[in-house]
Amino acid sequence: MKAKLLAYTPAAPLMKASGVLDWRSLLPHLGYTFAVEKISRACSHQLVRHRAASFSQQSQRYITVKRLSERVVTPPSVETAGADEFNKLVEEVSEAYQRLVEQGVPKEDARFILPNATETSLLMTMDGRSLLHFFGLRCCNRAQWEIRALADRMLEEARAAEPDVFNEAGPYCYQLGYCPEGRFTCGRMQEALDMYRP
Amino acid sequence: MRITLVAHTPDVEVMVAASMLTTTSGAQPSTLHERLQANPEKVREVVGRLEVQHGNVLEHNRLIWVLEATRDEVMDVMLDTRYLTFTKLDRNRWIMSGNLRAVAEYAHKKDTEFTGKLVESLKEVAPTIHQYIRRGVK
Numbered sequence: 001m002k003a004k005l006l007a008y009t010p011a012a013p014l015m016k017a018s019g020v021l022d023w024r025s026l027l028p029h030l031g032y033t034f035a036v037e038k039i040s041r042a043c044s045h046q047l048v049r050h051r052a053a054s055f056s057q058q059s060q061r062y063i064t065v066k067r068l069s070e071r072v073v074t075p076p077s078v079e080t081a082g083a084d085e086f087n088k089l090v091e092e093v094s095e096a097y098q099r100l101v102e103q104g105v106p107k108e109d110a111r112f113i114l115p116n117a118t119e120t121s122l123l124m125t126m127d128g129r130s131l132l133h134f135f136g137l138r139c140c141n142r143a144q145w146e147i148r149a150l151a152d153r154m155l156e157e158a159r160a161a162e163p164d165v166f167n168e169a170g171p172y173c174y175q176l177g178y179c180p181e182g183r184f185t186c187g188r189m190q191e192a193l194d195m196y197r198p
Numbered sequence: 199m200r201i202t203l204v205a206h207t208p209d210v211e212v213m214v215a216a217s218m219l220t221t222t223s224g225a226q227p228s229t230l231h232e233r234l235q236a237n238p239e240k241v242r243e244v245v246g247r248l249e250v251q252h253g254n255v256l257e258h259n260r261l262i263w264v265l266e267a268t269r270d271e272v273m274d275v276m277l278d279t280r281y282l283t284f285t286k287l288d289r290n291r292w293i294m295s296g297n298l299r300a301v302a303e304y305a306h307k308k309d310t311e312f313t314g315k316l317v318e319s320l321k322e323v324a325p326t327i328h329q330y331i332r333r334g335v336k
Contacts, residue, residue, distance in 0.1 A: 002226075002228070020287065029293055056227075058220060
């Protein structure tokens with residue numbers, strides 16, 4: 001998995017041009033574009049639920065999935081238990097996909113048998129306010145492991161580019177000073193605060 | 199209404215081209231972006247094929263203007279397009295932002311003095327797309 005901040009609109013020149021002294025009120029106007037690479041389709045399905053964002057994703061209609069076994073994301077839990085079962089099925093699907101394509105089935109139809117584990121890459125653009133919300137939800141201990149790892153890498157990139165804006169970003173407990181998860185709280189807020197403090 | 203482009207995503211058309219190629223190429227988006235940054239000719243060629251692409255390739259950017267306008271004038275713009283974002287600075291001064299898709303669709307929908315100025319503000323930052331939008335303005 002890789003996340004790289006390709007481009008963004010810096011806050012400082014906009015603050016100067018507009019005379020606005022607080023970057024928080026400019027957040028909806030700031031844009032951040034990331035290359036998100038080699039995540040699973042399961043993860044990209046979660047990403048696109050963030051509707052206030054723009055996505056351009058590798059299309060399985062146009063790109064043939066060659067050697068599926070080298071292009072799947074394997075969850076850590078599967079690596080410790082169930083790896084044989086997982087790998088066997090991936091191999092079978094890989095062969096079946098290739099056979100379908102060779103028999104003349106269009107890629108857009110052959111892809112119907114590909115698993116959620118299939119790797120994908122995409123461009124994602126969010127405004128600053130949506131990105132803070134994304135970090136609030138997806139850096140949380142309760143987020144699923146893959147999108148959480150992705151959110152952490154994106155946060156690293158964002159902090160390196162705009163520390164004044166994103167040093168305050170992280171899971172909602174870090175942003176708000178309390179956990180908004182109610183009875184679902186992980187109970188490890190202090191750990192999260194220590195982890196996300198720059 | 200007076201409009202001044204005050205900030206924008208750098209290399210807007212490089213990102214449009216990277217976005218167009220991401221959907222159909224097996225190369226990674228960051229690799230495509232890096233290659234395109236070093237090849238302005240390729241960027242012009244790819245972006246020149248824009249009409250056959252989905253509109254979402256125009257969304258990977260942010261353009262920010264300072265707008266001098268009355269509240270009624272801003273309200274008219276807001277009623278015409280919901281994809282531009284506004285913050286009030288003082289009585290007749292606003293920050294307005296959006297992406298190229300918002301500008302293109304708004305300009306295609308309304309041919310007014312204001313949309314003309316909006317499109318002209320793209321001339322330097324996205325010259326190929328500026329031409330594309332101008333051709334489409336009725």
